[in-house]
Amino acid sequence: MARYGHSRGAYIHYLEMDMIRKQPLLVLAPMVLAAGLSAPVQSAEKLTYYCSAQEDWCQLMATGFEEATGIKVSMTRKSSGETLAQIKAEAANPKGDIWWGGTGDPHLQAAEEGLGEEYLSPLRAEQNDWAIKQAESAGNQTIGIYSGALGYGYNEDVLKANNLPVPECWKDLTKPEYKGHVQMANPNSSGTAYTTLATIVQLFGEDEGFDFMKALHKNINQYTKSGSAPIKAAARGENTIGIVFMHDAVKQAASGFPIKVVAPCEGTGYEIGGMTIIKGGRNPESARKFYDWALSADVQSRSLEVKAFQVMSNKSAQSSPMAPDLASIKLIDYDFGKYGSSAERKRLLKKWDDEVSVLPQ
Numbered sequence: 455m456a457r458y459g460h461s462r463g464a465y466i467h468y469l470e471m472d473m474i475r476k477q478p479l480l481v482l483a484p485m486v487l488a489a490g491l492s493a494p495v496q497s498a499e500k501l502t503y504y505c506s507a508q509e510d511w512c513q514l515m516a517t518g519f520e521e522a523t524g525i526k527v528s529m530t531r532k533s534s535g536e537t538l539a540q541i542k543a544e545a546a547n548p549k550g551d552i553w554w555g556g557t558g559d560p561h562l563q564a565a566e567e568g569l570g571e572e573y574l575s576p577l578r579a580e581q582n583d584w585a586i587k588q589a590e591s592a593g594n595q596t597i598g599i600y601s602g603a604l605g606y607g608y609n610e611d612v613l614k615a616n617n618l619p620v621p622e623c624w625k626d627l628t629k630p631e632y633k634g635h636v637q638m639a640n641p642n643s644s645g646t647a648y649t650t651l652a653t654i655v656q657l658f659g660e661d662e663g664f665d666f667m668k669a670l671h672k673n674i675n676q677y678t679k680s681g682s683a684p685i686k687a688a689a690r691g692e693n694t695i696g697i698v699f700m701h702d703a704v705k706q707a708a709s710g711f712p713i714k715v716v717a718p719c720e721g722t723g724y725e726i727g728g729m730t731i732i733k734g735g736r737n738p739e740s741a742r743k744f745y746d747w748a749l750s751a752d753v754q755s756r757s758l759e760v761k762a763f764q765v766m767s768n769k770s771a772q773s774s775p776m777a778p779d780l781a782s783i784k785l786i787d788y789d790f791g792k793y794g795s796s797a798e799r800k801r802l803l804k805k806w807d808d809e810v811s812v813l814p815q
Contacts, residue, residue, distance in 0.1 A: 500526040501740040502549060504541070506534045506556025506645065507727070508682060508702070510760040515554065518756065519747060525740050533680050534560040534645025541569050541732060551735035552744050553728075554599070557645030557681075558588055559652070561596040561728030562794030570595030571731040573742060577749040577768075585767035588726045591791060595733075598726040599748065600757075600764035603783045604646075604653055605722055607703030608695045609688045610712040621695065623719040624654070628669035635694035636673045637684035640811075642803055645725070646681025650697055651802055652793040653723030656786055667810045674815065689713055699725060700778045701763035708761050708776055721784040727764065 501519070505512035509531055516529040532540065534556030541550060541564060553561070564570050572594045578586065585598030608621065618635065621627055627636050639647035655663035675693065678684055684696030685703050689711035696703070706713040729748060731741045747753055754771035757764065763777040792798055 498526060499524070499737070499740050500528065501737050501744055502551045502735070503527050503529045503744065504537050504550045504553040504732075505529055505531045506537050506560075507554070508705070508760065508762060511757060511762050512555065514756060514760050515748065515753075518753065519744055522747060523743060525743065533639070533643050535641075535643045535648065536679075538564055542567070545569060545734075548732050548734040548736070550732045551737045551741040553730045553732060554744070554748060555727055555729070557649050558596070558598060558726040558728040558790060559648060559794040559799065560645055561730050562588075562592050562790060563796045563799055564730055565592035565595035566794075566796050569730075569733055571733045571735075571738070571741075573731050573745060575742075575746050575749055577746055580751065580769060581749065581767045582769055584726060588728065588790070591794075596728045596730040597749070597767070599729045599754075599767045600727040600762075601724060601767075601780065602699045602701045602727070602764040603717065603722055603724045603778055603780055603785060604649055604698075605700040605703065605715060605717050605778075605783075606695055606697045607685050607688060607700075607706065607713045607715050609691060609693070610714050612688070612691055612694045616694065618694070620714075621716060624657070624666070624722075625720070627673060627695065627697075628666060629673075632673045632695065634673065634675045636670065636697070637676050637678065637687060637693045637695065638670075638674060638697035639681045639683060640677040640679065641806055643679045644681040646699055646702075647677075647697075648799065648803070649699075649723055649725055651806060653786065653788070655802065656723065656789065656793070657720060664805065664809060667806065668813060671810050671813050672815055677811075685713065699764075700783075704763045704776055704778060705761045708763070715778070717778070717783045719784075721786050723786055723788045724780070726790070 512531045516527045520527050537553055538560040574594055588598035618631060641647035641651045654666055658666055682698055682702045685698045685706055687693035688696045689706040700715050703713055703715040731745060735741055751768040751770035754766040754768045758774055763774055
């Protein structure tokens with residue numbers, strides 16, 4: 455007590471003066487707190503973006519949108535099947551705002567299950583008819599953004615080194631000489647591989663189609679997670695033949711790798727890549743801005759910067775002379791309504807799991 459004077463009175467006087475000095479702060483503190491709680495929180499615009507296209511294209515879209523709008527983008531890149539599974543798992547508390555790219559079948563399945571938000575873009579009139587048909591078939595919960603034919607590519611050097619003939623048809627890939635030389639993705643995780651399974655069933659009929667898948671299984675060296683991985687492995691010389699969308703094989707050839715692209719002689723299926731605004735997303739306005747931006751001709755023309763050789767949905771978008779000419783490819787009448795349904799997808803995948811994947815190689 456001597457620290458504050460030599461008497462009890464002096465000490466009490468000090469405490470009184472100290473309380474007077476602090477009183478304005480004590481009164482002000484709750485006022486500041488109340489003001490902070492009642493004031494609206496102004497957060498910067500942002501977008502959580504799920505992408506199922508090739509990695510460099512996903513990145514280009516994310517950075518391009520940020521630069522064009524100032525909206526901060528958080529991107530996750532996964533294959534189509536994986537993204538659909540994630541959106542379904544998050545349905546009660548959606549974390550994503552928009553899903554861009556990847557095969558259209560999973561986007562249609564998302565629409566069927568009510569996981570997409572209906573939206574009519576002001577740029578709708580600029581899109582090709584096939585993109586609009588895709589949208590209308592899904593109650594406008596998705597829209598086509600690009601198209602590409604299924605096929606495969608092979609490494610010319612590796613093929614020659616192994617004295618293998620050039621494959622020209624789907625059924626060539628089941629021949630014994632190609633054992634261990636073929637790679638495709640797993641249809642459970644990859645939209646590309648699911649399109650392959652659905653294509654083979656439509657092309658040959660279900661019984662013969664599954665006989666084909668069983669014969670092909672004997673020659674598969676690996677089922678990858680990503681649809682484009684088999685042709686990337688072939689480009690590196692780690693694999694010989696990769697079953698992929700033809701534009702993915704063209705990308706590797708355009709990058710200087712000895713990849714040759716094949717449109718199978720029997721005919722083949724194709725994809726219509728999709729874009730979906732996720733229902734209940736936290737940033738719906740940002741999602742709609744991205745949706746409109748992604749449908750513009752200028753943005754779609756930027757696909758050439760990353761050697762993406764799909765046919766784009768906007769009629770005025772630029773395309774590369776290296777892009778596969780869909781008019782010259784024997785395309786099947788792919789039934790998007792049936793094979794884009796959740797029930798058919800589940801049925802085919804279960805049958806593939808039960809009858810094909812379990813077989814010895």
